Amino acid sequence: MAEELLTIVVADDEEELREAMCSLIRWEEIGFQLVGSAGNGLDALQMVEQLQPDLLLTDIQMPFITGTALARQVRELQPLIQVAFLSGYDDFEYARSAIENQVISYLLKPISMAELTAALKEIHDKIVKRFNDLRSPQRGIDRQMAAASLLLDTLDEDPEEQVLTEMLEKSGLILTDSSELIVLGLSLESVSPGAAQTVDKVLERYYSSLSIISGRRVLSLLISDDGFARLDTALDELYYVGKRLLSKSCIIGVSRPFRELVCCRDACREAVEALKLSDGPGIGFISELQANREGISLLVEQTLSIITQEYADESLTLGSVSERLHVSPNYLSANMKKYAGDTFISILIKTRMEAARKLILQGGMKIGEVAGRCGYSDQHYFSYCFKKYFGVSPVRMRHGEAGGT
Numbered sequence: 001m002a003e004e005l006l007t008i009v010v011a012d013d014e015e016e017l018r019e020a021m022c023s024l025i026r027w028e029e030i031g032f033q034l035v036g037s038a039g040n041g042l043d044a045l046q047m048v049e050q051l052q053p054d055l056l057l058t059d060i061q062m063p064f065i066t067g068t069a070l071a072r073q074v075r076e077l078q079p080l081i082q083v084a085f086l087s088g089y090d091d092f093e094y095a096r097s098a099i100e101n102q103v104i105s106y107l108l109k110p111i112s113m114a115e116l117t118a119a120l121k122e123i124h125d126k127i128v129k130r131f132n133d134l135r136s137p138q139r140g141i142d143r144q145m146a147a148a149s150l151l152l153d154t155l156d157e158d159p160e161e162q163v164l165t166e167m168l169e170k171s172g173l174i175l176t177d178s179s180e181l182i183v184l185g186l187s188l189e190s191v192s193p194g195a196a197q198t199v200d201k202v203l204e205r206y207y208s209s210l211s212i213i214s215g216r217r218v219l220s221l222l223i224s225d226d227g228f229a230r231l232d233t234a235l236d237e238l239y240y241v242g243k244r245l246l247s248k249s250c251i252i253g254v255s256r257p258f259r260e261l262v263c264c265r266d267a268c269r270e271a272v273e274a275l276k277l278s279d280g281p282g283i284g285f286i287s288e289l290q291a292n293r294e295g296i297s298l299l300v301e302q303t304l305s306i307i308t309q310e311y312a313d314e315s316l317t318l319g320s321v322s323e324r325l326h327v328s329p330n331y332l333s334a335n336m337k338k339y340a341g342d343t344f345i346s347i348l349i350k351t352r353m354e355a356a357r358k359l360i361l362q363g364g365m366k367i368g369e370v371a372g373r374c375g376y377s378d379q380h381y382f383s384y385c386f387k388k389y390f391g392v393s394p395v396r397m398r399h400g401e402a403g404g405t
Contacts, residue, residue: 073317
């Protein structure tokens with residue numbers, strides 16, 4: 001069996017090929033656990049939101065949601081996910097789309113199970129290498145000393161701003177007049193020796209970062225010269241890296257923003273206090289950067305209200321709602337599942353289906369019109385969703401053959 005078992009969802013509308021992939025490939029022998037399969041983009045998106053796999057193997061031409069659109073949307077839901085495309089077209093535009101969506105592999109049909117197995121083994125090794133790179137980046141002694149001096153009470157006296165600035169500069173980080181800072185606290189069940197380096201490796205894609213281990217926590221100083229507009233995205237990725245590579249459960253606490261290095265230790269205490277705001281794994285904030293428990297409840301209530309009032313809008317998606325509410329799609333999805341009891345996509349579908357059932361049973365409206373009133377411009381797509389949800393088609397329900405959820 002392979003060194004590390006990764007989870008995978010397979011999506012392809014060719015049923016014979018999909019079933020062959022699921023049943024004939026010896027998944028565990030090449031390092032994968034098959035957790036789901038889907039025949040269209042909608043089902044695949046729901047599976048990714050629910051199962052959070054490491055890899056999505058998808059046909060590029062899919063019903064309802066294309067492979068390229070699916071790749072964009074699943075990355076909003078699962079920052080660490082890798083996507084591999086299957087395509088029946090050796091076309092430059094498809095290849096370019098694959099590059100733009102940063103897919104890990106672009107495989108051409110027809111493909112034998114032996115060829116696919118070999119390709120999947122290569123993909124597995126690429127993902128494991130990326131995980132290992134995140135687990136064990138290199139770190140200099142100057143960075144460790146600077147992090148300890150800034151974030152921990154290691155000095156007998158409180159140092160002056162200039163002294164702290166010089167320490168920071170030795171670590172390779174420079175403050176400017178526009179620099180703003182925050183401190184993160186990452187609480188883990190157990191802390192590996194390279195945890196601080198892993199955290200820096202993730203955060204440095206977004207901000208200048210300096211981290212150190214303190215007990216069962218990793219404390220991180222983040223520096224930005226243009227605000228923290230991407231903080232939600234950075235924390236989403238950090239949360240999934242923490243949960244996937246460092247610990248089965250993790251909590252992130254975030255301080256208020258500040259501008260002077262002498263405030264670092266107070267900010268550390270705020271970040272640790274913010275950890276207590278969460279009643280389970282997740283992200284807790286202090287003050288204006290994000291909501292506390294009451295704010296999260298309000299966020300969920302606002303989302304449910306938008307779904308209830310605007311379910312007929314076909315363009316209503318997790319991405320559009322999260323943008324409107326100024327949070328990341330993954331953050332919104334996680335809190336919907338935690339506080340509303342189901343995923344955003346599932347709640348939206350349920351709302352649309354219940355509205356559709358009422359219109360179907362009332363009569364006097366064509367199926368296509370019902371579909372349009374419930375957010376579906378494609379009647380076939382609507383009928384597929386309706387039958388999947390209720391167990392009978394819209395026509396059969398209208399004739400009295402009621403199904404159940």
